[in-house]
Amino acid sequence: MQMDRNVLRGLQAIDSLLLKELKxxxxxxxxxxxxxxxxxxxxSxxxxxxxxxxxxxxxxxxxxxxxxxxxFGYSTQTFVQAVNFLDRFLTVMKVQPKHLPCIGVCCLDIAAxxxxxxxNVSPTHELIRISQSKFTVSDLRRMEKIISEKLSVEPEAVTALTFLRLYYPTFTFLSAGREEIPSIGRLEAQLKACLxxxxxxxxxxxxxxxSLIAQEFEALQSITLSKIVQQFQRHLKIGDSELLHWKELVAKCMTDYCSSECNKPDNKKLVWIVSRRTAQNLQANHFSVPGLPTIHEGIWDERESEDSGEDMSCGEDSPCGSPGSDGEGTYFPSAYLHRKK
Known part of the structure; x- marks a missing residue:
């Protein structure tokens, strides 16, 4: 009981620093x-x-x-903001499915x-190339203008990530040394899965x-953490039934994403699409090691050197040049595997 009183006093002590911003x-x-x-x-x-x-x-x-x-190594905030732009645009405009790739990449480009x-921002043409989209840079620029006109495209959009990063320090501060709580990276990964x-x-x-925090901390069976959740509920006027509804949906989402049958997006390879002729050449050459001509001592011929330097580069058509090998990443941190930063 003494610990609970300390928790409540601690939360009240930081009200002036946090609650005003939360509200x-x-x-x-x-x-x-x-x-x-x-x-x-x-x-529908x-x-x-x-x-x-x-x-x-x-x-x-x-x-x-x-x-x-x-x-591209973009932050969680970039992803969350891009999804926010995408959802808001799709709900105010009637969009044909064929235009969705351009809209999605454009939202990510704006957010980045x-x-x-x-x-750290990738050139637009590179973003289009890696996404294997068929539109042009000028198409993306026109779409960017449309999205900017239809939405309030602000750098400080209020999203679930905004609140997650405001809530989290309170839990770490008031449970320091007493509770081992999940990392903010783990919670952010779960948020991305939900989105x-x-x-x-x-x-x-x-x-x-x-809901993400409450669902994750529920397994810890901590009275201290539960009290902090309740305090945030009270100050922000979040009802028990509303919190329970979304907490159950989050739990179901996490269960589904942890299953072996789930095709996790962060674990998918980006694959180059090549012509049949290129694919046949790759299949013929990929597992063979080309023989190099013998270089005789004292007889260096520049033309021979140039001829022996066959094309061994890892270009777009080369399997070792595929961005999939660099683009792979695990899905969840800690118990859900290891988080890719």
Whole structure:
């Protein structure tokens, strides 16, 4: 009981530093939510009639964005912001499925330019090439203009990641030395997994972030951590039934993603598409070691040297040049394997 009183006193002591910011973000989060009517239309859309973007089509595109994020070394914030742009745009505009690749890559490009350091942002043509998309840089620029006009494209969008990073230091501060809590990296990886499912776009960011924490900490059976969750609930006026609903959905999502049958997006290879002729040449040469001509001492012929330097580079058509080998990554940290940073 003494520990619980200390926890409550500790939370009250940091109210002035944290709760004001939390409440400010809570008030602004509605400005960055996708429209519910648009989300319902995607849920009801069929993947066969091509009349609109379906939930499955959207989820597949988000998984591909996760793969691109990992390949280019972008941060979790870039990915989360890109998904937020994508969902908001899809719920205010009627989009044909054939335009979705351009929209998705464009959202990632916009987010990367807002979040990442300038020298870490991949050139647009490289992003298009690695994503194996068929549109051009000028197509992407036109789409960027449309998205910017239709959305409030702000660098400080309030997302579930915003709240997750605001909540987490309180748990580490008040449980220091007493509880071993999961890392912020683990929670961020779980958030990315949830965002690959359209249903979580319906959740308020403040509630989704607290649901992730509550679900993860529930297994620890810690009274201290439970009290902190309850305090955040009280201050942000999050009901027990609402938190329980999303916590159960998060738990189901984690169970599904931990199964061996799940095709995890962060564990997929980026594969080059090559012509049949190139593929045949690769199959013929990949496992053979070319013989090198003997270089006789004292008789160095520059022409022979040039001829012996056959094309051994790892270019686009070479299996060792495939970005898949660099783009692979594990899915979850710690108990879910090891997190790729």
């Amino acid at each position: 400010s973000c809570r008030a602004k989060e509605y400005n960055f939510l996708p429209r519910e009517t648009g989300l319902r239309m995607m849920e 859309a069929s993947t066969e009639n091509h009349s609109g973007v379906s939930a499955k089509c959207r989820d597949t595109r988000v998984e591909e964005l996760w793969g691109l994020t990992s390949f 330019k807002m979040v990442e350091e300038a020298n 690959c499912r359209l249903v979580f776009s319906k959740a308020k960011p403040s509630v989704l972030a607290l």
